[in-house]
Amino acid sequence: EPEVTQTPSHQVTQMGQEVILRCVPISNHLYFYWYRQILGQKVEFLVSFYNNEISEKSEIFDDQFSVERPDGSNFTLKIRSTKLEDSAMYFCARRQGYEQYFGPGTRLTVT
Amino acid sequence: EDQVTQSPEALRLQEGESSSLNCSYTVSGLRGLFWYxxxxxxxxxxxxxxxxxxxxxxxxxxxxxxxxKESFLHITAPKPEDSATYLCAVHTSGNTPLVFGKGTRLSVIA
Known part of the structure; x- marks a missing residue:
């Protein structure tokens, strides 16, 4: 059973378009992370979200990115104007203790 | 800056051939090391x-x-279904995120 689910599994978009990626926790946790993984590269941290607020963000997480928890359950990661280099797998993870459990990911392809 | 280095980048084993993957780390203070x-x-x-x-x-x-300074993932008598990329990550302090290595891509051949 997955710890979190993510939708869509694959998103294809044109450069300059906005995309919204969604993460649905299975249970009610307070601490969540977004990571990305460009093909063949390391898993990289984007942003952490604690108790409905951004806790920490990386240099990658610039003004083009935003996160929300619009309905108190689902998390969304929005990229306002996608670039070719945003093509990657995007993972949502929940934290339990010090351990993090990852979702299946969304593959974002920017053309 | 916290760093995690994994070696080898790729490893090819025959089924049943035991081996080890390495993860070396340089961090300010280790709270936990994770294998995925x-x-x-x-x-x-x-x-x-x-x-x-x-x-x-x-x-x-x-x-x-x-x-x-390092962690090892030992694989004893591997099977083809153990083929995957194995990732090492560290957690250093408070609510900081995980820092990942690039991973070791393991292939186990029947």
Missing amino acids: RQDPGKGPEFLFTLYSAGEEKEKERLKATLTK
């Missing part, structure tokens, strides 16, 4: 957490160990 398995196109799957030097964890054919 990642299949192609999937999210990382949690395997182990190690918190202090000398600690060992086992799961089926896998055993993870930790020293003050």
Whole structure:
């Protein structure tokens, strides 16, 4: 059973378009992370979200990115104007203790 | 800056041929070291957490160990289904995120 689910599994978009990626926790946790993984590269941290607020963000997480928890359950990661280099797998993870459990990911392809 | 280096980048084993994967780290203060398995196109799957030097964890054919500078993932008598990329990550302090290595891509041939 997955710890979190993510939708869509694959998103294809044109450069300059906005995309919204969604993460649905299975249970009610307070601490969540977004990571990305460009093909063949390391898993990289984007942003952490604690108790409905951004806790920490990386240099990658610039003004083009935003996160929300619009309905108190689902998390969304929005990229306002996608670039070719945003093509990657995007993972949502929940934290339990010090351990993090990852979702299946969304593959974002920017053309 | 916290750094995690994994070696080798790729490893090809015959079924039943035991080996070890290495994860060396340079961090300001280790709170935990994590091993994950990642299949192609999937999210990382949690395997182990190690918190202090000398600690060992086992799961089926896998055993993870930790020293003050590195961790090893030992694979005993691997099977083709153990083929995957194995990722190492560290957690250093408070609410900081995980810092990952690039992973070791393991192929086990029948």
